[in-house]
Amino acid sequence: MATRTKSRQANTFRNPLLEGVRWSEKCSSRLSLIWSILPQYLRNLIISSAVLFFASAIKGDWIIIAVHLLKQLNGASTNKANEAQRIDSVHSILASYNLHGLTYFLIAAVVGSYLIYFSIGGFIHWYFYIKRRDKAHEWKCQPEKFLSPELELHEIIVGASSLLVVSLFSGIIACYAMNSGKGLTIYYRFDEYGWFWFVAQIGVVFVYQDYSTYWIHRIFHWPWLYRNFHKLHHTYKQPTAFSVTASHPVEIIFTQLVMLVPIVTVPVHWAPFYVVVVYAYCQGILGHSGVNFKSFWWQPWQPDTIFHDNHHQYFHVNFGFNIYYWDILHGTYRLKDRVYSEDIFYGMGKGLSEVPAEVLLSDVVERNLENPQAYRNNVHRYKLEHQEYGQFIVNNKIKTN
Ligand SMILES: [Zn+2]
Ligand SMILES: [Zn+2]
Structure with missing residues (x-):
């Protein structure tokens, strides 16, 4: 532990950029003092709100939400009605594309x-990875291993670069929605399509988004796409909340x-x-946090954090995000008697x-690095005892020799 701390300090000293992004580490003692005087309910509220705010930012959606809220409060009905109001008052080229004021957006x-x-990301990082670093066995999916300071910096640089791309895109959508929104199938009057659909669309959108992202993720694991794009996201074998946006921009x-797709169809x-x-992005943050969160009773579809942590540790398995049935359905759910690695x-x-x-x-060693507390009833579902794998070590050696 002393050696690790020493090497962390040496790396921090060498790299001025790393110093810059580690504000939470520098403010740790002050933050700890403030944190210690807060009542428990307030701490829970702060950490939950932090995840919620972080989720609204990881793809820049907060600005689109703000625009729609504004339109709702201004009594907008559908996007078509708004277009008629704008068309006479704007003349620039951008305005002709309904992108008036794009720079500001x-x-x-x-x-x-x-x-x-x-x-907020810095706060979440401080709360787990600095304040409770020495008690990793109580909360971390892979308690023996942490990202190196260089990889922490790497994920923040990659994450921040991708965030720039998606935020610019969200800025364009927000601007377009504000100016006109023509072509978008978003509506504002709650009962425009009936109350049944108002509620039912939650399930329809959720299932559509989760199933399509399962397949996109699985396809990005095909060898060529993996090596050229998705491997970047798998640089982090022990993901943290910052890993959630640390993907190739494409x-x-x-x-x-x-x-x-639903907002145009x-x-x-x-x-x-x-x-x-925002629910999906909140779960994305938790899934990458490396913290042994368990899903609540009202989320029977939702895997625990260890599900996606396994994906980062073992690579080509558990491709789903918020509904683990997709992996069971398609045979990509992690099984105890299978070996997974970056080359399989x-x-x-x-x-x-x-x-x-x-x-x-090496697979047996890897399994032993997992925290049993990350699983239900604190039982490590994938731990292999010697009698379960020993014979294969002997047989496989004979086979390969
Ligand atoms: Zn992946
Ligand atoms: Zn991931």
């Missing part, structure tokens, strides 16, 4: 997203576009639509008898 989207990303913008009220989007593609792994002895041995 882009600046606001980027500045706002970065402010939330660094301040991949993240593609996923964002697919998530937005079916009538959706902006409020339930963005409730689903397509999500099915290999049998214990099919891999060389050294691969099986």
Whole structure:
């Protein structure tokens, strides 16, 4: 522990950029003091709100939500009605594309997203990875391992770069929605399509988004796409909340576009639509946090954090996000008697008898790095006892020799 602390300090000293982004580490003692005097309910409220705000920023959606809220409060009905109000009063080229005032929207989207990303993201990072670092066995999915300071910096740089791309895109959508929104199928009057649809669309949008992102994710794990795009996101074998946006810009913008398909195809009220989007992003943050969160009783579809943490530790398995049935349905759910690694593609792994002895041995070591407390009833579902794998080590050695 002393050596690790020393090496962390040495790395921090060497890298001035790392000093800059580690504000929470520097303010730790002051933050701890403030935190210690807060009552428990307030602490819970702060940490939950932090995840919620962070979720609204990871793809810049906060500015789109703000625009729709504004239109709702101004009594907008559908987007068509608004277009008629704008068309006579604007003349610039941007205005002809219904993008009047685009510069302001882009600046606001980027500045706002970065402010939330660094301040709230920094707070979440402090709360787990600095304040409770020494008690990792109580809360961390992989308690023995942390990202190196260089990888922490790497994920923040990659995450911030992708955040720039998606925030600019969200800024364009927000501007377009504010000016006209023509072509968008978003509506504002709650009962425009009936109350049944107002509620039912929550499930429809959720299932559509989750199933399509399962497939996009799975396809990005095909060898060529993985090596050229998605491997970047898998640089982080022990993900943190900052890993959630640390993906290749091509991949993240593609996923964002697919998530937005409902707003140009079916009538959706902006409020339930963005409730689903923000819920998905909240779970994305928790899934990448590396913290052993468990889903609540009212989320029977939702996997625990360890599900996606396993995905980062073992690569080509558990491709789903918020509904784990997709993996069970398609045979990509992690199984105890299968071995998974970065070199074994397509999500099915290999049998214990099919891999060389050294691969099986390193898999056993990897499994032992997992925290049993991250699983239900504190029972490690994938731990292999010697009697379960020993014979294969002997057989596989003979086979490979
Ligand atoms: Zn992946
Ligand atoms: Zn991930």
